[in-house]
Amino acid sequence: MLFQQFDALIMALLIALLLLVLTALLPWLISLTSSKPKAVREELVEVVRCPSCSYESPRKYEKGDYVGKIVGTCPRDSKPLVVKAIYIEKYSQTT
Amino acid sequence: MNGSSDVASYLIVVLFLASLLMNFTDIPQRIQLHRFSSFVRRKLYAIEEMEVDARRKAVAYMSSIGIKEPSKILEGFTDNFFLIRPVDIEPTDIIRRFKHLIRVRENSVREYVRKVLDTTERSIQYSVETVLEVVSVLRLLNKLVRHYLELGLKYNNWILVMQLAIQMPELVEIARAYVNSLNAFTSGIPIGDSVGPLVAKMLVNLQENSREISEGTDLYETEVDGRKIYVIKASGPGSNVGWPGEALEKLVEELGGTIDRIITVDAALKLESEESGEVAYGTGAAIGDIGPEKIAMERVASKYSIPIDAVVVKMSEIEALSPISRNIYEGVVKSYELVQRVIREKVREGGTVVVVGVGNTVGVK
Numbered sequence: 001m002l003f004q005q006f007d008a009l010i011m012a013l014l015i016a017l018l019l020l021v022l023t024a025l026l027p028w029l030i031s032l033t034s035s036k037p038k039a040v041r042e043e044l045v046e047v048v049r050c051p052s053c054s055y056e057s058p059r060k061y062e063k064g065d066y067v068g069k070i071v072g073t074c075p076r077d078s079k080p081l082v083v084k085a086i087y088i089e090k091y092s093q094t095t
Numbered sequence: 096m097n098g099s100s101d102v103a104s105y106l107i108v109v110l111f112l113a114s115l116l117m118n119f120t121d122i123p124q125r126i127q128l129h130r131f132s133s134f135v136r137r138k139l140y141a142i143e144e145m146e147v148d149a150r151r152k153a154v155a156y157m158s159s160i161g162i163k164e165p166s167k168i169l170e171g172f173t174d175n176f177f178l179i180r181p182v183d184i185e186p187t188d189i190i191r192r193f194k195h196l197i198r199v200r201e202n203s204v205r206e207y208v209r210k211v212l213d214t215t216e217r218s219i220q221y222s223v224e225t226v227l228e229v230v231s232v233l234r235l236l237n238k239l240v241r242h243y244l245e246l247g248l249k250y251n252n253w254i255l256v257m258q259l260a261i262q263m264p265e266l267v268e269i270a271r272a273y274v275n276s277l278n279a280f281t282s283g284i285p286i287g288d289s290v291g292p293l294v295a296k297m298l299v300n301l302q303e304n305s306r307e308i309s310e311g312t313d314l315y316e317t318e319v320d321g322r323k324i325y326v327i328k329a330s331g332p333g334s335n336v337g338w339p340g341e342a343l344e345k346l347v348e349e350l351g352g353t354i355d356r357i358i359t360v361d362a363a364l365k366l367e368s369e370e371s372g373e374v375a376y377g378t379g380a381a382i383g384d385i386g387p388e389k390i391a392m393e394r395v396a397s398k399y400s401i402p403i404d405a406v407v408v409k410m411s412e413i414e415a416l417s418p419i420s421r422n423i424y425e426g427v428v429k430s431y432e433l434v435q436r437v438i439r440e441k442v443r444e445g446g447t448v449v450v451v452g453v454g455n456t457v458g459v460k
């Protein structure tokens with residue numbers, strides 16, 4: 001009889017412990033089910049512009065470029081081409 | 096009595112005792128204090144790592160431009176060059192006092208950098224100053240977080256530690272933005288805060304002819320449909336914000352106040368629900384200054400009763416410090432078009448307009 005009661009106490013403590021562990025693990029369980037953000041690839045691009053004929057074209061950023069730097073000649077009227085803006089383009093990763 | 100009802104009654108007693116313990120003692124707070132403080136400590140390690148990273152980047156940048164003993168220069172800068180705010184319970188001439196203190200600090204920073212820099216190229220000098228400032232901001236952030244954590248633990252102030260823990264993710268993001276901004280500052284790429292200078296540069300159709308109206312601040316002249324346009328921006332392409340208020344004041348006084356409109360363009364902090372790159376139009380001086388530059392603009396505009404407009408591009412604090420994204424670039428183009436429309440619609444032909452591109456001109460000559 002005493003042994004049986006002792007057994008029930010252990011059982012009750014075990015259940016209480018289980019509840020405690022479950023509560024502690026809840027945030028982790030939630031984080032498992034939420035989706036992970038998609039990986040993106042970032043690339044610096046720039047826009048070059050010919051101030052005299054308004055020709056504009058995008059191109060890759062090269063180290064040392066800044067807005068206002070002359071980076072070649074315009075294909076339309078051979079006047080200097082100037083960097084108009086530099087910004088980051090984000091591409092979602094496909095692979 | 097059967098076994099399962101025994102278990103149930105014991106369970107009720109155990110849960111009842113546990114709930115007494117949790118509700119009428121300080122044990123839960125102690126546990127929370129422990130949990131939150133270890134969370135703060137983990138995030139603090141992340142910030143510390145970022146500070147080390149920032150130091151490494153700063154040292155690498157300084158040695159790449161020929162500064163000897165860069166880490167010694169860095170050590171001598173962080174923790175020093177603080178600014179004590181002027182007395183404000185007696186506000187008479189506070190702006191003049193504040194302006195004086197800001198200029199004196201700026202000059203001593205400039206002197207400090209000039210002493211160790213061989214080159215006299217100003218844009219590099221400005222960039223070195225900014226790199227040093229960024230590292231000391233990270234140092235300060237690190238020290239502040241550590242201070243509040245240690246204070247909370249010392250006095251068992253679990254509310255303080257909990258508050259700190261709740262703010263940590265945001266602080267880590269800000270620290271990360273500062274570290275990333277070093278890449279932009281050292282390689283000279285425009286950041287979110289550069290939208291004002293970018294719009295200014297677009298308005299003058301990327302021309303180079305300018306004159307220096309204030310220290311590190313340039314004045315351009317152009318025309319839009321028969322209206323004379325003066326454009327003020329900081330001198331680039333180094334990291335520099337110039338003195339836009341002082342420059343505007345000088346220009347308006349030079350012209351004797353014969354100006355029909357002033358338009359200021361700047362980046363503004365967005366609300367969480369707003370999109371980055373949104374453009375908004377309003378009234379006032381759009382400038383995130385602690386006082387002197389902004390009040391100079393307001394004073395000179397009200398002295399000659401010139402209408403003053405604000406065009407802002409919305410972005411987060413983190414975006415303001417990072418290289419501009421596509422959204423913000425589109426915002427720049429939109430605000431350029433908006434400024435042109437305002438000039439056409441609100442200024443008569445033959446009139447004069449001043450456009451001030453406020454912000455850091457890194458990467459924009």
Ligand SMILES: [Zn+2]
Nearest residue numbers: 050053074077
């Ligand atoms: Zn052309």
